[in-house]
Amino acid sequence: MxxxxxxxxxxxxxxxxxxxxxxxxxxxxxxGAQTITAKNAWVRWLPNNLPAAGYVTLVNASDKPVDLVDISSSDYGDAMLHQTVSNGSSQKMVMVDKLTVPAHGQVAIAPGGYHVMLEDAKHKVAPGDTVHLRLKFSDGETLDTPFAVKSPAQTK
Ligand SMILES: [Cu+2]
Missing domain, CATH: 1.20.5 (Single alpha-helices involved in coiled-coils or other helix-helix interfaces)
Structure with a gap:
């Protein structure tokens, strides 16, 4: 029994x-394998182990909005989505929990707006390198995206 x-x-x-x-x-x-695609992915590298900033444009091919809900990286201990907010003459960064990619549209994580704050590099990262970020979306999709590392001089 x-x-x-x-x-x-x-x-x-x-x-x-x-x-x-x-x-x-x-x-x-x-x-679908390709609901969200990433383009123009790059990292603004800073010397002396300062935090780097990742930028990318996300394109949604589906007819439903999809949220970017999590970011991780095999190259950095910490990867967070931040938004730069102007307050008159000063600027500050705020944490962003999710970022909506509109249906049949795109959203730019770009200088002056959003950035992926990259801290605690797990190994030496230098301009010319490629780092990888794993982007996770509300529909369960993940996107492993290569980011081209650029020096501040290369991005001016
Ligand atoms: Cu930041």
């Missing part, structure tokens, strides 16, 4: 895991 209960429970857990993985596969399929 005890044996039967255990077997049944095992089977139940297994069925649950199977359903979950099937649901995951079908949602990834529904989203």
């Amino acid at each position: 005890t044996q039967m209960t255990t077997n049944r429970r095992t089977l139940f857990v297994f069925a649950g895991a199977l359903t979950l993985s099937l649901a995951f596969a079908s949602s990834a399929q529904a989203a």
Whole structure:
């Protein structure tokens, strides 16, 4: 009797895991491989281990808005979406939880507006390098995006 209960429970857990993985596969399929694409991805590098800023334009090919909800990097310990806000003559940065890419539209993470603050480099990063950011979206899609590292002089 005890044996039967255990077997049944095992089977139940297994069925649950199977359903979950099937649901995951079908949602990834529904989203399509290329709902969001990234273009013009680059990093403004600063010397002396100062935080760098990542910039990219995100294009949404679908008919639904999609939010950028998380950013991580294998090259930096910390990657956060910030917005530069002007306050008269002064500027400050605020954290941004999510950024909406409009349906059939695009959003630019660009100087003067949004930037991806990149801190705590895991290894030496220099102009000419390529770093990778993983962008995660509200539809479950992730985008591994190469960013070209540029010196401040190259971006003027
Ligand atoms: Cu910042």
